Amino acid sequence: MSDINTLCGGPSSTQMVHLVSEPSTGGDPGVSYCIAWTGSSDGTGRNGALLMNAPGYQCGADLLGAVDAQAVHPDGNSGVFYDAPQECAPLYPGSRLTYPAKLDYSSLGDEQPPTYVCLTEHVGA
Numbered sequence: 001m002s003d004i005n006t007l008c009g010g011p012s013s014t015q016m017v018h019l020v021s022e023p024s025t026g027g028d029p030g031v032s033y034c035i036a037w038t039g040s041s042d043g044t045g046r047n048g049a050l051l052m053n054a055p056g057y058q059c060g061a062d063l064l065g066a067v068d069a070q071a072v073h074p075d076g077n078s079g080v081f082y083d084a085p086q087e088c089a090p091l092y093p094g095s096r097l098t099y100p101a102k103l104d105y106s107s108l109g110d111e112q113p114p115t116y117v118c119l120t121e122h123v124g125a
Helices: 003-009
Strands: 015-021 033-041 046-050 061-064 099-104 113-122
Touching: none
Parallel strands: 015 046, 015 099
Antiparallel strands: 033 046, 033 061, 061 113, 099 113
């Protein structure tokens, strides 16, 4: 199999995600997060809803830990939100399904600064 960088160029750049909704609470330890894509875009990024503990069929992409590609760590914490861009460990090595993203909360009227995440696109059911 050919090297992914030869086929697709360098590593994936950080993608912008404009959130149109988010959970009302931050969640308990062990919570998993995903993005449900709305199918719309403003040219600077995709629009999506941040979901918490949602069934897989509702999710278009899962938030994963940058270092170990785990959504929930052995200590029960969801270490998936970061203050700076991350090098994302691929969940599926040799693919471009995992990539860095920046969550923009401005459309929610939220004063929260953007956060950085690693997303893995859903494949299959």
